Amino acid sequence: xxxxxxxxRNRITKTGKRxxxxxxxxxxxxxxxxxxxxxxxxxQLIYYSFxxxxxxxxxxxxxxxxxxxxxxxxSLSLESAIPNQTALYFCATSDSRDNYNEQFFxxxxxxxxx
Amino acid sequence: xxxxxxDPGPFNVPEGATVAFNCTYSNSASQSFFWYxxxxxxxxxxxxxxxxxxxxxxxxxxxxxxxxxxxSLLIRDSKLSDSATYLCVVNTPGTYKYIFGxxxxxKVLA
Numbered sequence: 730x731x732x733x734x735x736x737x738r739n740r741i742t743k744t745g746k747r748x749x750x751x752x753x754x755x756x757x758x759x760x761x762x763x764x765x766x767x768x769x770x771x772x773q774l775i776y777y778s779f780x781x782x783x784x785x786x787x788x789x790x791x792x793x794x795x796x797x798x799x800x801x802x803x804s805l806s807l808e809s810a811i812p813n814q815t816a817l818y819f820c821a822t823s824d825s826r827d828n829y830n831e832q833f834f835x836x837x838x839x840x841x842x843x
Numbered sequence: 844x845x846x847x848x849x850d851p852g853p854f855n856v857p858e859g860a861t862v863a864f865n866c867t868y869s870n871s872a873s874q875s876f877f878w879y880x881x882x883x884x885x886x887x888x889x890x891x892x893x894x895x896x897x898x899x900x901x902x903x904x905x906x907x908x909x910x911x912x913x914x915s916l917l918i919r920d921s922k923l924s925d926s927a928t929y930l931c932v933v934n935t936p937g938t939y940k941y942i943f944g945x946x947x948x949x950k951v952l953a
Contacts, residue, residue: 762939771847771930771943772887785939819886830875830934832941834886 732756733835735820741841748807750838752820760823761803762832763787763795765816772819778803779825810842844869847933849944857952860921864947866931867913873942875934876907876914880927881946887930890916921951 733754742748752761759780764772774787776795784797792814796804807814820835849866856862868876876893891898893905893914904917918925931944 762941769945771945772941774939774941777939779939787939817884829892831877831889831892832932833889837884837886839884 733820733822733833735818735835735838737838738836739839741843742810743843744809744811746810746842748810748840750805750807750818750820750840752803752805752835754801754820754822754835756822756824756833757800758822758824758833759800760825761797762821762823763793763803763805764819764821765789765814766819766837767816775805775818807840807842810840812842815840815842846870846942847931847944849929849931849947851945852948853950854947855950855952856921858921858923860951861917861919862921862949863915863917864929864931864949865913865915866944866947867911868931868933868942869912870933870935870942871909871912873933873935876905877932877934878903878905878914878916879930879932881930882927890929918949921949923951923953925949926951 762777763775778784778797794806818838821832823832878890879887880890881887897906902919906915928946930946933942
């Protein structure tokens with residue numbers, strides 16, 4: 730079984746709809762992240778959470794919100810989706826006890842906003 | 844200047860060739876360095892962390908040059924299955940910030 734899972738894997742929605750992307754991990758990591766990837770661009774950080782009570786905005790948080798329901802779960806919401814939010818979304822985890830801070834990624838959610 | 848820069852490629856090499864990629868970074872305080880492999884429309888997968896003294900994992904060798912602020916990845920005896928995009932990632936411990944390069948695309952040709 731995958732250590733980091735994301736649901737749904739693919740989603741097509743319409744402008745103005747509310748969408749939630751979910752991420753779960755079994756790695757026991759305390760830190761979780763949401764990124765988006767657009768063609769030809771590096772991964773851009775949307776939100777990150779260092780523990781359940783610690784949530785922070787990343788570089789491109791406008792139009793997004795998150796919820797850290799438990800150490801193992803981190804959800805990303807698009808309150809009112811717009812076409813330029815069409816992208817590949819990745820959840821990642823890391824362990825603050827790891828000296829080298831390696832990140833591990835989920836399989837991604839491909840979101841299309843029409 | 845971008846914080847992390849990579850040559851986008853593509854690097855087209857024959858099977859069995861040796862190929863090397865470099866990645867430059869601008870923040871001299873950076874302490875952690877990684878190479879990830881990303882296949883088309885898939886998640887980045889950690890290939891190797893880059894240690895100060897350099898490290899090797901099978902056909903892959905990673906080096907760090909702090910003075911010139913770059914890391915490198917060397918792939919020996921290239922396989923068709925090595926075809927992918929290779930992402931350079933830089934992190935400053937204690938911060939949230941992982942800076943991703945846009946990737947170098949490798950195509951290994953039969």
